Amino acid sequence: MTDNITLRFAIEADLPAIITLNDEAFGQADEGKIVALLHENDEALLSLIAELDERIVGHIQFFPIDAIGPGAAQFAGLGPMSVHPDFQKTGIGGELIGAGLKEVKALGYQKVFVLGHADYYPRFGFSVDETAGMSAPWGGPHFMAVELNPGSPPLAELHYPSAFFE
Numbered sequence: 474m475t476d477n478i479t480l481r482f483a484i485e486a487d488l489p490a491i492i493t494l495n496d497e498a499f500g501q502a503d504e505g506k507i508v509a510l511l512h513e514n515d516e517a518l519l520s521l522i523a524e525l526d527e528r529i530v531g532h533i534q535f536f537p538i539d540a541i542g543p544g545a546a547q548f549a550g551l552g553p554m555s556v557h558p559d560f561q562k563t564g565i566g567g568e569l570i571g572a573g574l575k576e577v578k579a580l581g582y583q584k585v586f587v588l589g590h591a592d593y594y595p596r597f598g599f600s601v602d603e604t605a606g607m608s609a610p611w612g613g614p615h616f617m618a619v620e621l622n623p624g625s626p627p628l629a630e631l632h633y634p635s636a637f638f639e
């Protein structure tokens with residue numbers, strides 16, 4: 474990662490720039506809208522940004538997932554995440570994931586789920602195997618999870634924030 478890039482927690486005033494960044498990275502407005510709704514609906518857990526000279530060039534979002542079933546589960550989701558096209562493949566995404574997972578682990582979450590690139594997230598410990606026993610609105614090779622803390626119940630029905638369905 475470029476030396477001058479710094480990571481910090483996002484604040485409310487960063488939201489418009491974060492939405493623009495998501496729109497640019499994905500080339501469409503859907504993910505920016507999800508970020509906006511997660512914050513609007515009070516469904517966000519953690520938002521980190523990467524900055525270069527006070528310009529937001531990377532962002533990662535985490536949110537809580539409600540788990541219904543036997544046993545107490547503390548589950549979170551990762552997404553959306555984006556790095557500005559001019560700065561992709563320089564390590565910013567990896568730094569954001571590493572820093573984000575560290576924070577979510579410290580908060581006591583057992584697992585983080587992601588629906589994303591099947592060739593990218595496994596390098597950070599995510600695997601399809603970790604989703605076994607979980608009933609979710611999605612599945613397949615893009616649906617992965619990583620265990621951060623022990624104690625995850627073996628069976629649960631995952632309920633994502635409404636922001637993903639509006």
Ligand SMILES: CC(C)(COP(=O)(O)OP(=O)(O)OC[C@H]1O[C@@H](n2cnc3c(N)ncnc32)[C@H](O)[C@@H]1OP(=O)(O)O)[C@@H](O)C(=O)NCCC(=O)NCCS
Pocket residue numbers: 498499554555556557560561562563564565566567568588589590591592593
């Ligand atoms: C995916 C994304 C967040 C990765 O961020 P990044 O800062 O470019 O990633 P890093 O620099 O940490 O890692 C780069 C590596 O990831 C790989 N990678 C990036 N995007 C990938 C993808 N879509 N599928 C598989 N591998 C990918 C690169 O090929 C590179 O591999 P290498 O280390 O073997 O050269 C960024 O490319 C992005 O914003 N893409 C558009 C939006 C998006 O797809 N978001 C994620 C949705 S799940």
